[in-house]
Amino acid sequence: MIEVLYDKSAPLEKTFNAHRLLGSKVLSPEGLVVGRVKEIRISPDDMDVEGIIVSRGWFKNTIYIGKNYFKKLSQESLILSIEPTILIEGREVINFEGKRLGKITRIERADTTNAIRQIVIKRMFHQEVVIPGKFIQGIGKSVILKESYDKPEAVQRT
Amino acid sequence: MINLKQFNELNAITSDDVLGKEVIDMNGEFLGVVETLFIHPQNIEVIGIQIDKGFLRRGLLIGKDHIEKVTPHAVFLKIKPAVSVKGMKVFDSDGKDIGTVMGLSVKQGTNEIDNLAVSSPFFKKKVNIAGDLIKFIGYNVFLTDKRENLKLPD
Incomplete structure:
Protein backbone atom coordinates (compact mmCIF):
# COMPACT_ATOMS: atom_id res chain seq x y z
CA MET A 1 0.00 0.00 0.00
CA ILE A 2 1.57 3.31 -1.14
CA GLU A 3 0.43 6.69 0.15
CA VAL A 4 0.50 9.19 -2.72
CA LEU A 5 1.29 12.87 -2.43
CA TYR A 6 1.51 14.91 -5.61
CA ASP A 7 -0.05 18.03 -7.11
CA LYS A 8 0.89 18.85 -10.69
CA SER A 9 3.10 15.81 -11.38
CA ALA A 10 1.95 12.67 -13.18
CA PRO A 11 0.14 10.10 -11.03
CA LEU A 12 2.06 7.07 -9.81
CA GLU A 13 0.46 4.70 -12.33
CA LYS A 14 1.74 6.81 -15.21
CA THR A 15 5.36 6.49 -14.05
CA PHE A 16 7.74 3.60 -13.73
CA ASN A 17 10.64 2.74 -11.50
CA ALA A 18 13.73 4.33 -13.06
CA HIS A 19 15.93 1.81 -11.29
CA ARG A 20 14.49 -0.87 -13.58
CA LEU A 21 15.82 1.03 -16.57
CA LEU A 22 19.39 0.54 -15.41
CA GLY A 23 20.97 -2.21 -17.46
CA SER A 24 18.22 -2.23 -20.08
CA LYS A 25 18.98 -1.99 -23.76
CA VAL A 26 19.30 1.25 -25.69
CA LEU A 27 18.12 0.79 -29.27
CA SER A 28 18.30 3.02 -32.31
CA PRO A 29 15.09 3.43 -34.38
CA GLU A 30 16.48 0.84 -36.82
CA GLY A 31 17.05 -1.67 -34.08
CA LEU A 32 20.80 -1.23 -33.61
CA VAL A 33 21.72 -2.16 -30.05
CA VAL A 34 23.62 0.95 -28.97
CA GLY A 35 24.41 -0.32 -25.48
CA ARG A 36 22.88 -0.54 -22.05
CA VAL A 37 21.73 2.15 -19.64
CA LYS A 38 24.47 2.66 -17.09
CA GLU A 39 23.27 5.84 -15.42
CA ILE A 40 20.21 8.10 -15.48
CA ARG A 41 21.22 11.76 -15.23
CA ILE A 42 18.94 14.27 -13.52
CA SER A 43 19.10 18.07 -13.54
CA PRO A 44 19.63 19.36 -9.98
CA ASP A 45 17.70 22.56 -10.90
CA ASP A 46 14.38 21.21 -12.09
CA MET A 47 14.75 17.54 -11.04
CA ASP A 48 14.01 16.39 -14.60
CA VAL A 49 15.73 13.50 -16.32
CA GLU A 50 18.17 15.15 -18.71
CA GLY A 51 19.86 12.16 -20.25
CA ILE A 52 21.44 8.77 -19.81
CA ILE A 53 24.90 7.33 -19.88
CA VAL A 54 25.15 4.30 -22.15
CA SER A 55 27.65 1.57 -21.54
CA ARG A 56 28.84 -0.13 -24.72
CA GLY A 57 30.92 -2.93 -23.35
CA TRP A 58 34.60 -3.51 -22.91
CA PHE A 59 37.04 -1.24 -24.74
CA LYS A 60 34.33 1.07 -26.05
CA ASN A 61 33.61 4.61 -24.93
CA THR A 62 30.50 5.25 -22.91
CA ILE A 63 28.09 7.78 -24.41
CA TYR A 64 25.97 10.47 -22.78
CA ILE A 65 22.72 10.87 -24.73
CA GLY A 66 20.44 13.82 -24.04
CA LYS A 67 16.71 13.31 -23.57
CA ASN A 68 15.80 15.19 -26.74
CA TYR A 69 17.12 12.14 -28.59
CA PHE A 70 14.76 9.79 -26.73
CA LYS A 71 11.79 8.43 -28.67
CA LYS A 72 10.26 5.82 -26.40
CA LEU A 73 10.94 4.73 -22.87
CA SER A 74 9.65 1.49 -21.42
CA GLN A 75 10.68 -0.92 -18.72
CA GLU A 76 12.21 -3.05 -21.45
CA SER A 77 14.36 -0.55 -23.28
CA LEU A 78 15.01 2.98 -24.35
CA ILE A 79 14.45 3.57 -28.05
CA LEU A 80 16.21 6.60 -29.50
CA SER A 81 14.93 8.93 -32.20
CA ILE A 82 18.32 9.03 -33.95
CA GLU A 83 20.90 6.67 -35.39
CA PRO A 84 23.92 7.86 -33.37
CA THR A 85 26.49 9.01 -35.90
CA ILE A 86 29.36 8.32 -33.51
CA LEU A 87 28.75 4.63 -34.19
CA ILE A 88 29.57 4.76 -37.89
CA GLU A 89 33.31 4.62 -37.31
CA GLY A 90 34.75 1.69 -39.24
CA ARG A 91 32.00 1.60 -41.86
CA GLU A 92 32.79 1.44 -45.53
CA VAL A 93 32.29 4.61 -47.58
CA ILE A 94 31.23 4.22 -51.20
CA ASN A 95 30.59 6.79 -53.91
CA PHE A 96 27.32 6.97 -55.86
CA GLU A 97 28.77 4.45 -58.35
CA GLY A 98 29.50 1.90 -55.66
CA LYS A 99 33.26 2.40 -55.69
CA ARG A 100 34.78 1.67 -52.29
CA LEU A 101 36.63 4.77 -51.09
CA GLY A 102 37.77 3.62 -47.67
CA LYS A 103 36.66 3.14 -44.11
CA ILE A 104 35.74 5.83 -41.63
CA THR A 105 38.53 6.46 -39.13
CA ARG A 106 37.13 9.56 -37.49
CA ILE A 107 33.83 11.45 -37.28
CA GLU A 108 33.63 15.16 -36.52
CA ARG A 109 30.20 16.29 -35.42
CA ALA A 110 28.66 19.72 -35.20
CA ASP A 111 29.47 20.46 -31.57
CA THR A 112 27.77 17.85 -29.36
CA THR A 113 24.84 17.20 -31.72
CA ASN A 114 24.26 14.13 -33.89
CA ALA A 115 24.86 16.12 -37.10
CA ILE A 116 28.02 15.19 -39.01
CA ARG A 117 30.33 18.03 -39.91
CA GLN A 118 32.85 15.82 -41.69
CA ILE A 119 34.25 12.33 -41.75
CA VAL A 120 37.79 11.13 -42.29
CA ILE A 121 38.33 7.99 -44.31
CA LYS A 122 41.33 5.83 -45.01
CA ARG A 123 42.02 3.21 -47.64
CA MET A 124 45.03 0.91 -47.53
CA PHE A 125 48.13 2.46 -49.11
CA HIS A 126 46.30 5.78 -49.55
CA GLN A 127 46.30 9.02 -47.62
CA GLU A 128 43.44 9.94 -45.34
CA VAL A 129 40.69 11.94 -47.01
CA VAL A 130 38.30 14.39 -45.38
CA ILE A 131 34.72 14.34 -46.64
CA PRO A 132 32.33 17.12 -45.57
CA GLY A 133 29.03 15.90 -44.17
CA LYS A 134 27.06 17.64 -46.93
CA PHE A 135 28.24 14.97 -49.40
CA ILE A 136 26.70 12.11 -47.45
CA GLN A 137 23.59 10.80 -49.19
CA GLY A 138 22.72 7.96 -46.85
CA ILE A 139 24.01 6.04 -43.89
CA GLY A 140 23.28 2.34 -43.56
CA LYS A 141 25.60 -0.64 -43.43
CA SER A 142 27.81 1.56 -45.60
CA VAL A 143 27.91 5.28 -46.08
CA ILE A 144 26.89 6.29 -49.61
CA LEU A 145 28.03 9.64 -50.99
CA LYS A 146 26.13 11.96 -53.29
CA GLU A 147 26.95 12.20 -56.98
CA SER A 148 28.23 15.74 -56.39
CA TYR A 149 31.14 14.34 -54.34
CA ASP A 150 32.98 13.19 -57.43
CA LYS A 151 33.59 16.73 -58.54
CA PRO A 152 37.36 17.44 -58.10
CA GLU A 153 36.81 20.53 -55.93
CA ALA A 154 35.08 18.36 -53.31
CA VAL A 155 38.21 16.38 -52.46
CA GLN A 156 40.27 17.51 -49.51
CA ARG A 157 43.27 15.56 -48.39
CA THR A 158 44.51 15.70 -44.81
CA MET B 1 19.61 -2.95 -88.11
CA ILE B 2 21.43 -0.92 -85.44
CA ASN B 3 25.07 -0.03 -85.94
CA LEU B 4 27.80 0.27 -83.31
CA LYS B 5 27.53 4.06 -83.21
CA GLN B 6 23.86 3.82 -82.26
CA PHE B 7 24.67 1.25 -79.55
CA ASN B 8 27.25 3.65 -78.12
CA GLU B 9 24.76 6.53 -78.19
CA LEU B 10 22.37 4.37 -76.17
CA ASN B 11 25.14 3.85 -73.58
CA ALA B 12 24.31 0.16 -73.77
CA ILE B 13 26.16 -2.15 -71.43
CA THR B 14 27.09 -5.78 -71.94
CA SER B 15 27.11 -8.85 -69.70
CA ASP B 16 30.78 -8.09 -69.02
CA ASP B 17 29.66 -4.85 -67.37
CA VAL B 18 27.43 -6.78 -64.97
CA LEU B 19 29.11 -10.12 -64.25
CA GLY B 20 31.54 -10.04 -61.35
CA LYS B 21 30.29 -6.69 -60.09
CA GLU B 22 29.55 -6.19 -56.41
CA VAL B 23 25.87 -6.00 -55.52
CA ILE B 24 24.80 -3.37 -52.99
CA ASP B 25 21.34 -3.22 -51.43
CA MET B 26 19.41 -0.03 -50.61
CA ASN B 27 20.95 -0.01 -47.14
CA GLY B 28 24.50 0.03 -48.50
CA GLU B 29 25.11 -3.59 -47.57
CA PHE B 30 27.41 -5.55 -49.86
CA LEU B 31 25.56 -8.76 -50.73
CA GLY B 32 28.04 -10.48 -53.00
CA VAL B 33 28.97 -10.43 -56.68
CA VAL B 34 26.92 -11.03 -59.80
CA GLU B 35 27.53 -14.62 -60.82
CA THR B 36 24.89 -15.13 -63.50
CA LEU B 37 22.79 -12.94 -65.76
CA PHE B 38 19.46 -14.46 -66.78
CA ILE B 39 17.96 -13.66 -70.19
CA HIS B 40 14.52 -14.63 -71.49
CA PRO B 41 15.03 -17.00 -74.44
CA GLN B 42 12.09 -15.67 -76.48
CA ASN B 43 12.05 -11.91 -76.00
CA ILE B 44 15.80 -11.67 -75.22
CA GLU B 45 15.18 -9.43 -72.23
CA VAL B 46 17.16 -9.52 -68.99
CA ILE B 47 15.10 -11.30 -66.35
CA GLY B 48 17.43 -11.00 -63.39
CA ILE B 49 20.72 -11.88 -61.78
CA GLN B 50 22.11 -14.46 -59.43
CA ILE B 51 24.36 -13.23 -56.64
CA ASP B 52 27.29 -15.28 -55.37
CA LYS B 53 27.35 -14.54 -51.63
CA GLY B 54 30.59 -16.34 -50.96
CA PHE B 55 32.05 -19.72 -50.12
CA LEU B 56 29.50 -22.25 -48.86
CA ARG B 57 26.72 -19.65 -48.91
CA ARG B 58 23.57 -20.10 -50.95
CA GLY B 59 23.20 -17.78 -53.96
CA LEU B 60 20.46 -15.22 -54.25
CA LEU B 61 18.20 -14.63 -57.26
CA ILE B 62 17.10 -11.05 -57.88
CA GLY B 63 14.56 -10.06 -60.51
CA LYS B 64 15.38 -7.10 -62.73
CA ASP B 65 12.54 -5.05 -61.22
CA HIS B 66 14.53 -4.89 -57.99
CA ILE B 67 17.65 -3.55 -59.72
CA GLU B 68 18.06 0.21 -59.49
CA LYS B 69 21.14 0.79 -61.59
CA VAL B 70 24.33 -0.72 -62.96
CA THR B 71 27.36 1.50 -62.53
CA PRO B 72 31.02 1.00 -63.45
CA HIS B 73 31.68 -0.41 -59.98
CA ALA B 74 28.53 -2.10 -58.73
CA VAL B 75 24.94 -3.17 -59.22
CA PHE B 76 22.60 -1.27 -56.89
CA LEU B 77 19.34 -2.77 -55.74
CA LYS B 78 16.13 -0.89 -54.90
CA ILE B 79 15.44 -3.26 -52.04
CA LYS B 80 16.88 -4.90 -48.99
CA PRO B 81 16.41 -8.64 -49.76
CA ALA B 82 14.10 -10.32 -47.26
Whole structure:
Protein backbone atom coordinates (compact mmCIF):
# COMPACT_ATOMS: atom_id res chain seq x y z
CA MET A 1 0.00 0.00 0.00
CA ILE A 2 1.57 3.31 -1.14
CA GLU A 3 0.43 6.69 0.15
CA VAL A 4 0.50 9.19 -2.72
CA LEU A 5 1.29 12.87 -2.43
CA TYR A 6 1.51 14.91 -5.61
CA ASP A 7 -0.05 18.03 -7.11
CA LYS A 8 0.89 18.85 -10.69
CA SER A 9 3.10 15.81 -11.38
CA ALA A 10 1.95 12.67 -13.18
CA PRO A 11 0.14 10.10 -11.03
CA LEU A 12 2.06 7.07 -9.81
CA GLU A 13 0.46 4.70 -12.33
CA LYS A 14 1.74 6.81 -15.21
CA THR A 15 5.36 6.49 -14.05
CA PHE A 16 7.74 3.60 -13.73
CA ASN A 17 10.64 2.74 -11.50
CA ALA A 18 13.73 4.33 -13.06
CA HIS A 19 15.93 1.81 -11.29
CA ARG A 20 14.49 -0.87 -13.58
CA LEU A 21 15.82 1.03 -16.57
CA LEU A 22 19.39 0.54 -15.41
CA GLY A 23 20.97 -2.21 -17.46
CA SER A 24 18.22 -2.23 -20.08
CA LYS A 25 18.98 -1.99 -23.76
CA VAL A 26 19.30 1.25 -25.69
CA LEU A 27 18.12 0.79 -29.27
CA SER A 28 18.30 3.02 -32.31
CA PRO A 29 15.09 3.43 -34.38
CA GLU A 30 16.48 0.84 -36.82
CA GLY A 31 17.05 -1.67 -34.08
CA LEU A 32 20.80 -1.23 -33.61
CA VAL A 33 21.72 -2.16 -30.05
CA VAL A 34 23.62 0.95 -28.97
CA GLY A 35 24.41 -0.32 -25.48
CA ARG A 36 22.88 -0.54 -22.05
CA VAL A 37 21.73 2.15 -19.64
CA LYS A 38 24.47 2.66 -17.09
CA GLU A 39 23.27 5.84 -15.42
CA ILE A 40 20.21 8.10 -15.48
CA ARG A 41 21.22 11.76 -15.23
CA ILE A 42 18.94 14.27 -13.52
CA SER A 43 19.10 18.07 -13.54
CA PRO A 44 19.63 19.36 -9.98
CA ASP A 45 17.70 22.56 -10.90
CA ASP A 46 14.38 21.21 -12.09
CA MET A 47 14.75 17.54 -11.04
CA ASP A 48 14.01 16.39 -14.60
CA VAL A 49 15.73 13.50 -16.32
CA GLU A 50 18.17 15.15 -18.71
CA GLY A 51 19.86 12.16 -20.25
CA ILE A 52 21.44 8.77 -19.81
CA ILE A 53 24.90 7.33 -19.88
CA VAL A 54 25.15 4.30 -22.15
CA SER A 55 27.65 1.57 -21.54
CA ARG A 56 28.84 -0.13 -24.72
CA GLY A 57 30.92 -2.93 -23.35
CA TRP A 58 34.60 -3.51 -22.91
CA PHE A 59 37.04 -1.24 -24.74
CA LYS A 60 34.33 1.07 -26.05
CA ASN A 61 33.61 4.61 -24.93
CA THR A 62 30.50 5.25 -22.91
CA ILE A 63 28.09 7.78 -24.41
CA TYR A 64 25.97 10.47 -22.78
CA ILE A 65 22.72 10.87 -24.73
CA GLY A 66 20.44 13.82 -24.04
CA LYS A 67 16.71 13.31 -23.57
CA ASN A 68 15.80 15.19 -26.74
CA TYR A 69 17.12 12.14 -28.59
CA PHE A 70 14.76 9.79 -26.73
CA LYS A 71 11.79 8.43 -28.67
CA LYS A 72 10.26 5.82 -26.40
CA LEU A 73 10.94 4.73 -22.87
CA SER A 74 9.65 1.49 -21.42
CA GLN A 75 10.68 -0.92 -18.72
CA GLU A 76 12.21 -3.05 -21.45
CA SER A 77 14.36 -0.55 -23.28
CA LEU A 78 15.01 2.98 -24.35
CA ILE A 79 14.45 3.57 -28.05
CA LEU A 80 16.21 6.60 -29.50
CA SER A 81 14.93 8.93 -32.20
CA ILE A 82 18.32 9.03 -33.95
CA GLU A 83 20.90 6.67 -35.39
CA PRO A 84 23.92 7.86 -33.37
CA THR A 85 26.49 9.01 -35.90
CA ILE A 86 29.36 8.32 -33.51
CA LEU A 87 28.75 4.63 -34.19
CA ILE A 88 29.57 4.76 -37.89
CA GLU A 89 33.31 4.62 -37.31
CA GLY A 90 34.75 1.69 -39.24
CA ARG A 91 32.00 1.60 -41.86
CA GLU A 92 32.79 1.44 -45.53
CA VAL A 93 32.29 4.61 -47.58
CA ILE A 94 31.23 4.22 -51.20
CA ASN A 95 30.59 6.79 -53.91
CA PHE A 96 27.32 6.97 -55.86
CA GLU A 97 28.77 4.45 -58.35
CA GLY A 98 29.50 1.90 -55.66
CA LYS A 99 33.26 2.40 -55.69
CA ARG A 100 34.78 1.67 -52.29
CA LEU A 101 36.63 4.77 -51.09
CA GLY A 102 37.77 3.62 -47.67
CA LYS A 103 36.66 3.14 -44.11
CA ILE A 104 35.74 5.83 -41.63
CA THR A 105 38.53 6.46 -39.13
CA ARG A 106 37.13 9.56 -37.49
CA ILE A 107 33.83 11.45 -37.28
CA GLU A 108 33.63 15.16 -36.52
CA ARG A 109 30.20 16.29 -35.42
CA ALA A 110 28.66 19.72 -35.20
CA ASP A 111 29.47 20.46 -31.57
CA THR A 112 27.77 17.85 -29.36
CA THR A 113 24.84 17.20 -31.72
CA ASN A 114 24.26 14.13 -33.89
CA ALA A 115 24.86 16.12 -37.10
CA ILE A 116 28.02 15.19 -39.01
CA ARG A 117 30.33 18.03 -39.91
CA GLN A 118 32.85 15.82 -41.69
CA ILE A 119 34.25 12.33 -41.75
CA VAL A 120 37.79 11.13 -42.29
CA ILE A 121 38.33 7.99 -44.31
CA LYS A 122 41.33 5.83 -45.01
CA ARG A 123 42.02 3.21 -47.64
CA MET A 124 45.03 0.91 -47.53
CA PHE A 125 48.13 2.46 -49.11
CA HIS A 126 46.30 5.78 -49.55
CA GLN A 127 46.30 9.02 -47.62
CA GLU A 128 43.44 9.94 -45.34
CA VAL A 129 40.69 11.94 -47.01
CA VAL A 130 38.30 14.39 -45.38
CA ILE A 131 34.72 14.34 -46.64
CA PRO A 132 32.33 17.12 -45.57
CA GLY A 133 29.03 15.90 -44.17
CA LYS A 134 27.06 17.64 -46.93
CA PHE A 135 28.24 14.97 -49.40
CA ILE A 136 26.70 12.11 -47.45
CA GLN A 137 23.59 10.80 -49.19
CA GLY A 138 22.72 7.96 -46.85
CA ILE A 139 24.01 6.04 -43.89
CA GLY A 140 23.28 2.34 -43.56
CA LYS A 141 25.60 -0.64 -43.43
CA SER A 142 27.81 1.56 -45.60
CA VAL A 143 27.91 5.28 -46.08
CA ILE A 144 26.89 6.29 -49.61
CA LEU A 145 28.03 9.64 -50.99
CA LYS A 146 26.13 11.96 -53.29
CA GLU A 147 26.95 12.20 -56.98
CA SER A 148 28.23 15.74 -56.39
CA TYR A 149 31.14 14.34 -54.34
CA ASP A 150 32.98 13.19 -57.43
CA LYS A 151 33.59 16.73 -58.54
CA PRO A 152 37.36 17.44 -58.10
CA GLU A 153 36.81 20.53 -55.93
CA ALA A 154 35.08 18.36 -53.31
CA VAL A 155 38.21 16.38 -52.46
CA GLN A 156 40.27 17.51 -49.51
CA ARG A 157 43.27 15.56 -48.39
CA THR A 158 44.51 15.70 -44.81
CA MET B 1 19.61 -2.95 -88.11
CA ILE B 2 21.43 -0.92 -85.44
CA ASN B 3 25.07 -0.03 -85.94
CA LEU B 4 27.80 0.27 -83.31
CA LYS B 5 27.53 4.06 -83.21
CA GLN B 6 23.86 3.82 -82.26
CA PHE B 7 24.67 1.25 -79.55
CA ASN B 8 27.25 3.65 -78.12
CA GLU B 9 24.76 6.53 -78.19
CA LEU B 10 22.37 4.37 -76.17
CA ASN B 11 25.14 3.85 -73.58
CA ALA B 12 24.31 0.16 -73.77
CA ILE B 13 26.16 -2.15 -71.43
CA THR B 14 27.09 -5.78 -71.94
CA SER B 15 27.11 -8.85 -69.70
CA ASP B 16 30.78 -8.09 -69.02
CA ASP B 17 29.66 -4.85 -67.37
CA VAL B 18 27.43 -6.78 -64.97
CA LEU B 19 29.11 -10.12 -64.25
CA GLY B 20 31.54 -10.04 -61.35
CA LYS B 21 30.29 -6.69 -60.09
CA GLU B 22 29.55 -6.19 -56.41
CA VAL B 23 25.87 -6.00 -55.52
CA ILE B 24 24.80 -3.37 -52.99
CA ASP B 25 21.34 -3.22 -51.43
CA MET B 26 19.41 -0.03 -50.61
CA ASN B 27 20.95 -0.01 -47.14
CA GLY B 28 24.50 0.03 -48.50
CA GLU B 29 25.11 -3.59 -47.57
CA PHE B 30 27.41 -5.55 -49.86
CA LEU B 31 25.56 -8.76 -50.73
CA GLY B 32 28.04 -10.48 -53.00
CA VAL B 33 28.97 -10.43 -56.68
CA VAL B 34 26.92 -11.03 -59.80
CA GLU B 35 27.53 -14.62 -60.82
CA THR B 36 24.89 -15.13 -63.50
CA LEU B 37 22.79 -12.94 -65.76
CA PHE B 38 19.46 -14.46 -66.78
CA ILE B 39 17.96 -13.66 -70.19
CA HIS B 40 14.52 -14.63 -71.49
CA PRO B 41 15.03 -17.00 -74.44
CA GLN B 42 12.09 -15.67 -76.48
CA ASN B 43 12.05 -11.91 -76.00
CA ILE B 44 15.80 -11.67 -75.22
CA GLU B 45 15.18 -9.43 -72.23
CA VAL B 46 17.16 -9.52 -68.99
CA ILE B 47 15.10 -11.30 -66.35
CA GLY B 48 17.43 -11.00 -63.39
CA ILE B 49 20.72 -11.88 -61.78
CA GLN B 50 22.11 -14.46 -59.43
CA ILE B 51 24.36 -13.23 -56.64
CA ASP B 52 27.29 -15.28 -55.37
CA LYS B 53 27.35 -14.54 -51.63
CA GLY B 54 30.59 -16.34 -50.96
CA PHE B 55 32.05 -19.72 -50.12
CA LEU B 56 29.50 -22.25 -48.86
CA ARG B 57 26.72 -19.65 -48.91
CA ARG B 58 23.57 -20.10 -50.95
CA GLY B 59 23.20 -17.78 -53.96
CA LEU B 60 20.46 -15.22 -54.25
CA LEU B 61 18.20 -14.63 -57.26
CA ILE B 62 17.10 -11.05 -57.88
CA GLY B 63 14.56 -10.06 -60.51
CA LYS B 64 15.38 -7.10 -62.73
CA ASP B 65 12.54 -5.05 -61.22
CA HIS B 66 14.53 -4.89 -57.99
CA ILE B 67 17.65 -3.55 -59.72
CA GLU B 68 18.06 0.21 -59.49
CA LYS B 69 21.14 0.79 -61.59
CA VAL B 70 24.33 -0.72 -62.96
CA THR B 71 27.36 1.50 -62.53
CA PRO B 72 31.02 1.00 -63.45
CA HIS B 73 31.68 -0.41 -59.98
CA ALA B 74 28.53 -2.10 -58.73
CA VAL B 75 24.94 -3.17 -59.22
CA PHE B 76 22.60 -1.27 -56.89
CA LEU B 77 19.34 -2.77 -55.74
CA LYS B 78 16.13 -0.89 -54.90
CA ILE B 79 15.44 -3.26 -52.04
CA LYS B 80 16.88 -4.90 -48.99
CA PRO B 81 16.41 -8.64 -49.76
CA ALA B 82 14.10 -10.32 -47.26
CA VAL B 83 16.66 -13.08 -46.60
CA SER B 84 18.84 -10.44 -44.93
CA VAL B 85 16.69 -10.77 -41.82
CA LYS B 86 18.17 -14.19 -41.04
CA GLY B 87 20.21 -13.87 -37.88
CA MET B 88 18.60 -10.57 -36.87
CA LYS B 89 17.17 -10.09 -33.42
CA VAL B 90 13.43 -9.56 -33.08
CA PHE B 91 12.14 -6.93 -30.64
CA ASP B 92 8.57 -6.09 -29.70
CA SER B 93 7.35 -2.48 -29.86
CA ASP B 94 8.79 -1.81 -26.39
CA GLY B 95 12.19 -3.15 -27.38
CA LYS B 96 11.78 -6.41 -25.51
CA ASP B 97 13.92 -9.20 -26.92
CA ILE B 98 11.71 -11.87 -28.56
CA GLY B 99 14.38 -14.00 -30.20
CA THR B 100 16.53 -14.44 -33.28
CA VAL B 101 15.36 -15.08 -36.83
CA MET B 102 16.35 -18.61 -37.80
CA GLY B 103 14.42 -18.78 -41.05
CA LEU B 104 11.75 -17.12 -43.12
CA SER B 105 9.33 -17.60 -45.97
CA VAL B 106 8.36 -14.97 -48.52
CA LYS B 107 5.14 -14.51 -50.47
CA GLN B 108 5.67 -16.20 -53.79
CA GLY B 109 7.42 -14.07 -56.38
CA THR B 110 7.86 -11.11 -54.04
CA ASN B 111 10.30 -9.75 -51.47
CA GLU B 112 7.52 -9.60 -48.88
CA ILE B 113 7.92 -11.70 -45.76
CA ASP B 114 5.16 -14.21 -45.11
CA ASN B 115 6.51 -15.76 -41.91
CA LEU B 116 9.54 -15.57 -39.65
CA ALA B 117 10.80 -18.62 -37.75
CA VAL B 118 12.11 -17.19 -34.49
CA SER B 119 13.96 -19.02 -31.80
CA SER B 120 14.78 -17.86 -28.31
CA PRO B 121 15.78 -19.43 -25.01
CA PHE B 122 12.25 -18.72 -23.76
CA PHE B 123 10.42 -20.75 -26.39
CA LYS B 124 10.51 -24.50 -26.20
CA LYS B 125 10.66 -24.65 -30.00
CA LYS B 126 10.82 -22.28 -32.97
CA VAL B 127 7.82 -20.01 -33.27
CA ASN B 128 6.34 -18.62 -36.45
CA ILE B 129 5.65 -14.91 -36.50
CA ALA B 130 3.40 -13.70 -39.30
CA GLY B 131 4.84 -11.12 -41.64
CA ASP B 132 2.06 -8.64 -40.92
CA LEU B 133 3.26 -8.41 -37.32
CA ILE B 134 6.51 -6.88 -38.54
CA LYS B 135 6.53 -3.12 -38.16
CA PHE B 136 10.02 -2.33 -39.35
CA ILE B 137 13.22 -4.05 -40.44
CA GLY B 138 16.48 -2.17 -40.01
CA TYR B 139 19.53 -3.60 -38.28
CA ASN B 140 17.06 -5.80 -36.42
CA VAL B 141 13.32 -6.46 -36.57
CA PHE B 142 10.65 -4.50 -34.67
CA LEU B 143 7.18 -5.99 -34.26
CA THR B 144 3.97 -3.97 -34.29
CA ASP B 145 2.97 -4.43 -30.66
CA LYS B 146 4.08 -5.52 -27.21
CA ARG B 147 4.82 -9.22 -26.72
CA GLU B 148 1.84 -9.81 -24.43
CA ASN B 149 -0.56 -8.30 -26.99
CA LEU B 150 0.84 -10.40 -29.81
CA LYS B 151 -0.13 -13.61 -27.98
CA LEU B 152 3.18 -15.33 -28.62
CA PRO B 153 3.65 -18.64 -26.76
CA ASP B 154 5.57 -18.66 -23.45
